[in-house]
Amino acid sequence: MSDNILNFSLADFFFNDSPSVLNPPSDFEEWMGHPAVQRGFSFYEQELLEAPRVSTRIRSNLDGKERRIINLTSYNYLGLSTHPEVIQAAKDALDKYGLGSSGAPLLSGTLDIHVELAQKLAEFKKKEDCLLFSSGLGANVGTIQGLLRKGDYMVVDEKIHKSIIDGGTLSGAKMLFFDHNSMDSLQMMLEKTKGKRTLVAVEGVYSMDGDLPRLPEILDLCDEYGAGSYVDEAHSTLMFGANGRGVAEHFGVEDRVGISFGTLSKSFGGVGGFVCGSKPIIRYLKGYASPWNFSCAPSPAVSGGLLKALEIATRDSSLRDKLWKNVTYLKNGLNRLGLDMGESESQVIPIIIGADGAKLMRFAAAMQTRGLFLQPVDFPAVPAHARRFRISVSSQLTQAEMDETLNIIEDVIVKGKE
Numbered sequence: 514m515s516d517n518i519l520n521f522s523l524a525d526f527f528f529n530d531s532p533s534v535l536n537p538p539s540d541f542e543e544w545m546g547h548p549a550v551q552r553g554f555s556f557y558e559q560e561l562l563e564a565p566r567v568s569t570r571i572r573s574n575l576d577g578k579e580r581r582i583i584n585l586t587s588y589n590y591l592g593l594s595t596h597p598e599v600i601q602a603a604k605d606a607l608d609k610y611g612l613g614s615s616g617a618p619l620l621s622g623t624l625d626i627h628v629e630l631a632q633k634l635a636e637f638k639k640k641e642d643c644l645l646f647s648s649g650l651g652a653n654v655g656t657i658q659g660l661l662r663k664g665d666y667m668v669v670d671e672k673i674h675k676s677i678i679d680g681g682t683l684s685g686a687k688m689l690f691f692d693h694n695s696m697d698s699l700q701m702m703l704e705k706t707k708g709k710r711t712l713v714a715v716e717g718v719y720s721m722d723g724d725l726p727r728l729p730e731i732l733d734l735c736d737e738y739g740a741g742s743y744v745d746e747a748h749s750t751l752m753f754g755a756n757g758r759g760v761a762e763h764f765g766v767e768d769r770v771g772i773s774f775g776t777l778s779k780s781f782g783g784v785g786g787f788v789c790g791s792k793p794i795i796r797y798l799k800g801y802a803s804p805w806n807f808s809c810a811p812s813p814a815v816s817g818g819l820l821k822a823l824e825i826a827t828r829d830s831s832l833r834d835k836l837w838k839n840v841t842y843l844k845n846g847l848n849r850l851g852l853d854m855g856e857s858e859s860q861v862i863p864i865i866i867g868a869d870g871a872k873l874m875r876f877a878a879a880m881q882t883r884g885l886f887l888q889p890v891d892f893p894a895v896p897a898h899a900r901r902f903r904i905s906v907s908s909q910l911t912q913a914e915m916d917e918t919l920n921i922i923e924d925v926i927v928k929g930k931e
């Protein structure tokens with residue numbers, strides 16, 4: 514293995530033939546311990562020393578030095594995680610309710626602010642009801658595992674988030690993948706599941722590519738084949754649609770979506786997840802979604818902050834407008850540099866580098882040394898031929914920070930000044 518260590522990835526160590534389940538595969542340790550692999554992983558679990566603002570400090574894993582960097586990696590798209598009103602509301606909730614909810618929602622963990630947050634999210638999403646979870650991943654896993662059973666079918670876009678796949682696996686439903694955004698492929702899968710209970714799941718903004726689903730056509734096919742629809746609006750809620758309700762609003766199809774999922778950890782700036790749907794579905798999920806009924810309710814401080822975040826993001830469109838101005842500015846700049854941004858239509862902008870993983874890591878190191886924090890995204894998270902950086906644009910970026918970002922990207926990626 515030592516000769517071709519860089520040809521391996523996490524995809525190669527999933528199956529484990531060691532005699533004990535408590536031991537990883539023997540060559541996993543050898544691989545992980547290799548300096549080149551260690552260097553690659555040093556870009557991950559990077560410690561931030563301040564809040565995840567655009568301008569923040571890290572202790573760089575590259576050399577142990579503290580650096581102020583432009584952070585284009587956090588999901589704090591609208592800056593709400595550090596908004597002064599949000600912080601004050603979280604402090605007030607902390608004072609009033611303490612740190613934790615101290616119980617699962619079904620038994621003793623439901624606080625009045627959880628009920629208020631769920632009601633406001635349901636109103637916002639124009640659905641009858643809403644279920645709050647302590648994590649977005651838990652909301653996806655729990656909802657899908659709570660709704661589907663062995664013998665059911667799930668038809669998902671091949672680029673769907675892992676949490677939806679995990680929910681499907683746990684449910685025992687059979688899972689079929691359609692080619693990304695291909696209506697022919699979706700229809701082919703729906704032909705196979707014709708007459709069976711089927712859920713079609715797509716994302717609002719695909720998290721590695723930044724493109725949108727062809728939602729009206731997807732919903733037409735769901736109607737034609739009698740399938741239920743599930744839209745994961747993790748990266749689109751508060752950003753898309755005239756009122757920020759997401760891509761379903763953007764496409765004018767909100768009333769046709771069966772279940773609308775959102776996370777509270779991205780544009781909302783907190784942590785947690787939620788699903789909105791009809792009252793009967795939410796009532797049913799309360800009985801069967803394990804991450805809801807077997808896990809502690811969300812932290813009161815976070816819930817208090819989230820209520821304020823929702824109010825701020827919906828009282829006018831100023832944060833959203835700033836975000837889209839910044840997206841346009843950065844995309845124009847990246848276009849001028851001739852970079853491959855794939856099919857991005859959103860604030861998630863990939864810069865696709867290609868198959869050369871070593872080059873990706875060298876670029877990441879050079880940019881970080883210059884003060885730009887852009888995470889490399891490697892195989893198997895993305896296809897091996899399309900390794901990339903992924904920019905998460907924030908409404909908080911200043912003109913000077915965007916110009917500096919473009920300068921560093923030009924020097925390192927375009928001119929190869931490593």
Ligand SMILES: Cc1ncc(COP(=O)(O)O)c(C=O)c1O
Nearest residue numbers: 648649650674720745747776778
């Ligand atoms: C599309 C999508 N769905 C769900 C999740 C899970 O959300 P959370 O991080 O809030 O648990 C993520 C997180 O990255 C995501 O990108």
